[in-house]
Amino acid sequence: MSRSYYSESVSSFLKESNESILGKLAKNNTFSLKEKQRNSWIQQIEILKENLTFCPEAHLLFEFTIPRMGKRVDNILIWKGIIYVIEFKVGDSTYFKGARDQVMDYALDLKNFHEESHDKIIVPILVSTQGLEEENELHVDSDYIYSPLLANRNNLGELINEVNKMTVKHASIDPVKWENGVYKPTPTIIEAAQALYQGHSVEDISRSDSGAINLSKTSTKVNQIIDYAKVNKEKVICFITGVPGAGKTLAGLNIANSRHNFVEEEHAVFLSGNGPLVNVLREALARNEITNHPEIKKSEARKKVGAFIQNIHHFRDEYLKTDRAPIEKVIIFDEAQRAWNREQTSKFMKEKRGINGFNMSEPEFLISVMDRHLDWAVIICLIGGGQEINTGEAGLPEWFFALRHKFSNWKVYVSDQITDNEYMRDYSFYEITKGLNFHLEKELHLSVSVRSFRSEKLSHVIKSLLDLELNNAKETYKLIKENYPIVVTRDLSKAKTWLRKRARGTERIGIIASSGGLRLKPYGIWVKNSIDPANWFLNDKDDIRSSYFLEDVATEFDVQGLELDWVCLAWDADLRLVDGTWSYNNFSGTKWNNINKAEKQVYLKNAYRVLLTRARQGMVIFVPEGDINDQTRLPLFYDETYEYLKSIGFDEI
Template sequence: MKRAYYSNNIQDFLIEPDSSILGELTANHSNRTLEELQINAWRKQITILKDQLRDFGGQIYFEFAIPRMGKRVDNIVIISSVAFIIEFKVGDGGYEKHAIEQVIDYTIDLKNFHEGSHKIRLIPILVATNATSVTEQNSQIVDHETAAKSNQNDLAETLKQYLNDDGESINIEYWENSIYKPTPTIVEAAQALYKGHNVKEITRSDSGTINLSKTAECINSAIDKSKSNGTKSICFVTGVPGAGKTLAGLNIAVERMKTDEDEHAVFLSGNGPLVDVLREALTRDEVLTAKENGEKLSKKQAAIKANAFIQNIHHFRDDNLLSDKAPIEKVVVFDEAQRAWTNHQVSSFMKRKKGVEDFNKSEPEFLIDVMNRHSDWCTIVCLIGGGQEINTGEAGLEEWVSSLKNHFPDWEIHYSNSVLESDNYLKSEDSRQWLVGNGISEIELHLAVSVRSFRSEQLSNFIHELLNVKIDNSQRIYSQIKKSYPIVLSRNLEKSKEWLRLKAKGTERIGLIGSSGARRLRPLGIDVKNEISAPSWFLNNSQDIRSSYFLEEVATEFDIQGLEIDWACVAWGGNFYMNNTDWKYQNFKGTKWQNINKEIDKEYLKNTYRVLLTRARQGMVIFVPESSDLDHTRPKEFYDRTYEYLKEIGIKEIE
């Protein structure tokens, strides 16, 4: 894939006619109705760069793709041992914060995800054409904390400040042909897929993508087979935390939407915050894209389309309670299907909230039953997270298999062998045996590589061993990941917040997260009962006090499951603490703590901390509070042993 609209060595660029360069840029631009504004901006860039690059040799690129972000950087100029990432702001205005953050984001993206950029010097430069000169530049831009600033007349001087003869010249051919291995957030991925990007363009081109592409092929094959044979099928997609199950589901829904609109493919999730965040992100992005293309689209119009594509599973359930007709959708993707409710939970809910007295089905049974109303074909795709049930009444994969076995034996079932090998998925031997005898095993339906934390695929393994109190294994894995994935400890909340702020560059998102049961974090200003607006917390910028950046509002496991941020402060509560050699599980009721004795409730609480400890893409600080002599609900034993355990594993305290 051609990454830049135009590239050339600098000396040839200087003598090439402007009209020829402009023609190539225009021909490669995907939007055929190019605005005059964009063409004029290119004209201005060409003029400035020809003037300022006269004394340099190297390579120049215009509109270089940054696929993870779905954006293009104005220019990359490679001279000797340095790659300059240049963003132009043509016209009035100075060196604005959002523009500086933008060019830093591009630079970090290349550093992290473009193989040829991992080990070379990258310098972000903001060229505000009419701004005043910046005489004092930071000649040592470390970790891209800031960008160099230049106006249209000072660019040559700015470049010279960062050039020296010490470094080895960049191999242009190697750099150009290096693979790009992005790992987008689920929000970025949803936006890119919705816009029409292929999953291969926005995800890593190593094992992670191969897995996702093969998973898509396998599911598409099952859907096409059902369609041509007039049969009903169900596919169970499993995977480690952060392996891209939601991304795989969104990809299938988008692909089927493109294949045949009459299939009315839909992505359903019971995760309210995820639905709200994705819908809002797609709506905002579509309005912005329309504006950039010179088109008018109201937020309301954009929202109608986004809301039809991503729906809350409970609304889908309730709509189909009112009718016994087959739904319009032929392909439904159920995200986090392990969280569908048991018979007892859904019957109790129906009686209390909906006034339905005789509802006697589990949620999996009812949802399959709804799709079974189709007289010809349909396909259900279930995305299943192992060990991810975090709430009372969540049924897990067991209930889906039981419903098929007892009520829908004619459905064709596709599953991965991984569900047989781990008790995270199926606890009952009967269910395993029945599945083996009645299903089709597909290796491609298990996503084994974590792509959330691009810095460490081993993170989910580390957290698994930590929570299972396997100290030797935890120490071994931690020693392997600590350089690429920073994890630190603190007993001081302000120091923890400061660590996050210093770590994040550009618009990398930071946030404070904690367990919904950690009620006694409230004296420290962390109130887990205070509900957040998930779209504001996850999507709004660093100037908005409701955003995660302000580190004021805490997101719980229910807010953040299925989503992620770059850097997290995980606030550890007294509801889950180390007691000698194992965990102690507690609930806070009224004015005191109560022991949790049921094994299933203990499992939910452990899974809560599993979710919290696997949300950060780049690193985290674990904040374990100090105890209080005045507060009987915060004694030393709730915190000190946990802190010592984490230190024993090897996690270091913040200085």
């Protein structure tokens, strides 16, 4: 399928009749052609013919697909080694900020994900046809993307000519090769959920880099396991593991979407105990549904989305009330390592549900619910290594204990990387699998981070950083530094400035911090102030509740499973270096107290693991200088941590 509706040399375009060009655009349009779109094309054709007479050797495309964003660029002009991304706003007399961001987003998407554009000069141009002539400053960033230029219907050609004269020429571009170049999108989890929900496959929206066990292979393996269980009337549990940002949630959403088959009575559903993630994804899908189908009420859209993504605790509570088997045959549990142990579940049931004597862990109860099926059932657990961040979160071993003691008849599939201590904690693989019918499958481990499309090795840097393996951290960071900058500062205002300068278009920025960072308050970072994650992650730049304003801070509980483009991580004294060793602390009343319980130390370390892996493109780490006159913020609480981060190679700003 062609990536554009129309693709010709400018000389051919100038000779072809307007009616013929319009006919080709209408023929290749896969949507119903509305009068507004038809009139817009007519105007674009006329304006481009008036403005491009000086470059007949150039190549022009109409409606070029941007897969990751699910949109099309009005026009691409390829001339003398430069790619001009042209977005028309027909009839507009103002160069709106949102429109400037839109054309910049298109340019960034090409630069980051379109192989033939990686090393090319890209010039985004916004054409407001009735706008006044603007004084454009020709500013180009180090990645050869110009800041958006502004043109009207009369000076577009003049502006393109000016850029051509002012720009150092690159090699000429083969337009056919460029148009058909490999596209490797890496969507955010929000974008991915929206695309999958609209019927795209995971292959459409994910990378396929060599060396990665890509998402499509994992999905294929899981689908084979589900089909086997269905045909052979067996009960199966499958554990998908992966490094932070490797796409576990994306894999789960893809499976849920592909098996959401009511006709065949599979009723697959995606469940997560991560309340913020569920709320953000459901709100994003509902908003998207309304945008695509304005006739649908928001309440209807939310109800429809609710059948696809559910909160695991609501699912659990539903089946506390009844002994019947659930309608779902395939259940995907996101972040299954966060399921509660027996003690925490019993405490919750007594205090919140009024149930005394509840004697099961959350994994045991959830398996028991699916075990009610008389024929077949499949449980898919998505497990993040080192991601347990809350009291009572049991980790992977709790699932295996439940299987071994109560459900040994279930067939177990696990990845061949499951022996890592981040998954097993202090248990041996032999201990937890003894007596189980288990099978090792290499496709069930996602080893490469796709959250940060700029650096697949970020998770290795962060693991080494937290494990105090300085040499490993230094050497790995050298490999990613050019593409994934990490900087440090003692000045919060400098951190905010760095974020704002780095972000272009609608790239999302935000401040995050540990929920235990209570002494960040003097800097205006108050982690106890609750945010609405949906507003923080989804609302745009003119909404003070959004992350863009750098006013509200999100904690590990708000951001786990989600991501931003550029992040400021505020690092408090809850996790600090003392004589080369991590000191774990919590703030209570008027002072810091040592955390001595090993389990709680793990939770705090994992909180920082989550925070350090939220940024797709780069981050600034703010470590306060402290205050010699404040016993809760002494400089010695922060200085060694800051020096350690600098020693890894993070530049100071």
